[in-house]
Structures are given as C-alpha cells and as structure tokens.
Amino acid sequence: MLYREAGQFKTSYQADQAIFPIAQDRWFVWGLVAFGFLVLPLFADQYLYTEVLIPVLILSLAAIGLNILTGYCGQLSLGTGGFMAVGAYAAYNLALRLPETNLIVVFLFAGLMAMAVGVLFGIPSLRIKGFYLAVATLASQFFLEWAFARVKWFTNYAPSGSVAVGKLELFGMPIQTPMEKYLFVLAIVVVMTLAAKNLIRGRLGRMWMATRDMDIAAEIIGIRPLYAKLSAFAVSSFFIGVSGALWAFLRLGSWEPLAFDINRSFQILFMVIIGGLGSLLGSFLGAAFIVLMPIFLNQLPGILGIPMSTALISHLEFMVFGAMIVFFLIVEPHGLARLWAIAKEKLRLWPFPY
C-alpha cells in the first residue's frame, strides 16, 4: 500500500536513470543517512561505536571494493587483506614521515598506493580466469604479508613489528572520541559509496559487467579487456586500500601485519558472497551480517537467561554461525541483497497477491 510507484511518471531520462527511481526508496535512503549522521550520535554508546558501527562501515567499504572486482567485473580475488595492508602501511608511512599531511590526503594516498599494487597484481588476470586467478591473487596476499612483516622500513624498524598511529585531526578538529571517529568514517563511506554507484551505472560499470558476462562479446563492441579488467582492479584496490587505512587508523589504532592476513581476505569475500555479488547494498548487508551475527549469537544465551560457560558459548557461536551461512547460501544463493529485492517486489503488490 505504502510502497507504490504508481503515478510517479518520469519526464526525463535523467529522472529515469536516477539511483533510486522510486520516490519511497529515495526518502528511505535520505532518512537513513540523516539518521546515521544526526540521530545515532544522540544515544549511541562507546560499545556500539567501536564494536558495531565503525567495523561494519569500514568493512562495508572493503566489501564494496571487492564487489567491484568480483561481483561487477567477475575477477575472483583472495588478495583483499593484502591490499588493505598496503593501504594501512601507506597511510602509516605518510603520516609518520610527513606529519603535517592532511588526513584526507593520507587516506587518498593509501588508496592510490593500493591501486598501484592492485593493478600490478591484476596483470595476470589478462591471461588467467576464475579459480586460477584466485590462486594468483592468493600469492599476492602471501607476498604482501611477508613484505610488511620482513621489510623493516615499512614498520619504521619497530622491534615488535607492531605500529601505532598518533593523534588524528582533520582541519584542526580532533578525531579522538568514538563518535568523532564514527562520523568521519560514515562521511567517507557515504561519499565513496556514491562514487562507486556512479562508476557502476556509467560507462565504466557497463564495461566491467560486459567483461564479466561475456568477455568475447565485450571485445567485439570495442571494450578492451586490458582496460576493463585493470580499471576494475584499480578502482577496487583503491576502495580496499582506503578501507585498510581506515581500519588501521580508526578501528585498531595499533596493529601488526597479522591484522590483514588471509582470514581478512576470506572474511571480506564471505561478506560479498553472502551479501550478494554485484550489489552495493549487498556489500553493506553482508558486512553487517558477518560482523553482527557473531556478536548477537554470543550474547543470545545471556539475553535468554540460559546459564552457559563462555567457552561453550564461543564454540556454539562458531557452529551456529557456520550453519547460518550454509542455510543462507542454500535459501538464496544470490545473497541477502536478492532477498531484499524480492521483499520489495512483494511489498509493491501488498496486500494483494497479484
């Protein structure tokens, strides 16, 4: 009843090509963004910020990055953790060696360095596809992990291999409290999501999707595989690099290369697969699912008042979480984003079945 597009006529191609052609969607998203910026800070506590909001947002950004590469361009990658590490250490080194640099520039630099490394490791994609490419990107993951653990210059010769960032500030405003960090992350994520959406629905995005769906046909309409694949690697790595820098600076504060190991790559890949390949919304849903579900499961016995040892709870958490992933993949292999789309489709007709 409420969710109807009847009567909303488009009079220009611009309106027809809007991100949310249906007015209700538009209001909902504006409402959500306003809620995130204005309402949440009124009541959120430190736990909500540091354990829920900030991790979900930063990992969503990484998931968007991987989704551009895997979901939109069809190039499977297991090197996400490594590219995040490139972003983190690039940002660290710039902030360390040129302390006066603006924080935005630091994160841009992180993205650009990750972009360069990503393009370099993306070159094999011109020759190999699918699982073989996944193995090639896995090699990049191991190489980068090794480089940041062994090449001491990256960690500024810290004896333990662990590095820490100093005080953060932007245009003289400190970014210290969880709320300030959250707002900073949220602003970056909103801006970069919009940029990703624009790229995807533009010429570049069509080139990626064409390459994903049928590379031969893409080539005969004048899409260079080299350009399409490497641009996907570039944009994807940029997003992943920025998210890596955000993760290191705003979530961890101090970290060692282990923070970006192969488990991180798998975590992001699971987010993309569970959320939905080829969907920006899916990147957010997947990140939220993977981050929040363990927290929820962990607290469930406490909420229900079932006495249980912490060890048992954490074992159960792993088992139930694993089972849920399998369940979701069987019920909807196209991910949570597809479930959402189906729900919207049904809502359009509700309460009438036809």
Next chain:
Amino acid sequence: MRAPAASDIAAGEVLLSVEDVTLSFGGVVALRDVSFDIKKGEIRAIIGPNGAGKTSMLNVINGFYQPQKGSISFKGETRTKMRPYDAADGGIARTFQNVALFKGMSALDNILAGRTLKMKRGWFWQMLRIGPALTEEIEHRKRVEEIIDFLEIQAIRKVPVARLPYGLQKRVELGRALAMEPDLLLLDEPMAGMNLEEKEDMSRFIIDVNDHYGTTIALIEHDMGVVMDLSDRVVVLDHGVKIADATPDEVKKDQAVIDAYLGVAH
C-alpha cells in the same frame, strides 16, 4: 588512429575486400584462398553447408582469427593482423550465432554498452556524474531509445536479458550492434531457431537497417528463402573454398552450389 569514415566511400564501391584468405587450425583447413568483396550499401549473404567455413570467415573479418595467408582491406586500408577491438573501432559490428548478450544486464544496458566506443568522458567525470558526464550519458540514452523504438522493444528495456525469450534476445543483440553505428554489420545466422513470425520481423529489421541507416550488411543464413529475398549478392562456400559468387538467382541455378547442398553421385 581511426580508419577513414565510410562516408568517404560512395555507395556501390568496395567497402571490404577479402583477398586469398587461408585459415587453418593445425591440419584442418577452414578457409582456402577465399576472395570476395562487400560493396557499400549492399546486403551480402554468405551461405554454404555445415562446416563450410562461414563463421570462420566472419571471425577473420572481425579479427578473432588471424589468417595464415591473405589480407583484408576495409575502407581502403589493408591489414593482415588485428584485434577485435580494432575492428570495432573501425566500424565493424557483429552478432553471434548463439546469442552472446551480457546476461546479467538489462536490455537497455546491453544496448548502451554498445555505445562504449562513442562515449568519451573519463572515469573522473563518470564518478562525479555531473556536467559533461551526465549530459553525455543522457545524450547516448536518447540514441539508444531511438534504437529501442526502431526494434520495437520498448516494453522490455529494463528486463534482464537472461529472462527474455530467444527471439527478443536476438533483437536486443541486433540493437547492441546497431548502437555502435557500424559501417559494416556482420550477422551470424540472425534467424536461427526462430518461428516464421519472428523470421519475418527480423527480415524486416534487416531491410530497414540497410535502408534507413544505409548500413552495409553481411549475413550468414541457412533459410534459403530469406537469403534469396534479402540479399543483393551471395557468396557460397563449401569445405573452405569459394564455389560461387553471384546474385541470388544465378546462385540458385549454379550446378556447383546444387551439388554442394545435395551431394553428387560417386
């Protein structure tokens, strides 16, 4: 570097000529010393029994296969080696025997993808999607809508192509090729697997494309009725060798062609 525009070549002059092309895969010879030409503005059919080398011929013209011998000149430029991208850039578009659409994209996006080469704005503008990038996107949407109108597929423009029936998929694929505004359009069995009505529609579109946009068309087709009605001239291949090259009426009477199709008593 772009080849000269086709408008420099008057109608009736040679647009593309294939000279002594030989193509083999290992020991299998797919094409042997084949030569023919395609004149601007005509509908040229390539026919022949199964395995005659028709699709291989299109693949050579299109840059998928590099012939071992011979050359191809398009718009007066002779080339021996080239990539499909160069063919597209030069103005050669193509549809496939088994539909090769981008399955995850809508019909509209498929056709818009055909305009990739015509769009010039860089990634930075696309990312901001304001000013010139937005104008360009809308400009090209308009051109695509013209093609959608032309092919009468307005109702399905937002439908993912994987969900469309076969006949409509073929039409969208033709739309994608048309969006490139090609000088030469290669159609590989545009009517394969269609019912009579769909064939009639497709024939009408092919004639209209030729008439309306002045596009030169080379098509492979097995339905002889269609071939004889549509084409101006016909090349007949058999086992990789050209056995006839004439108007439809002459080809129909050609003994070598009849033998190739019906077989000869040994």
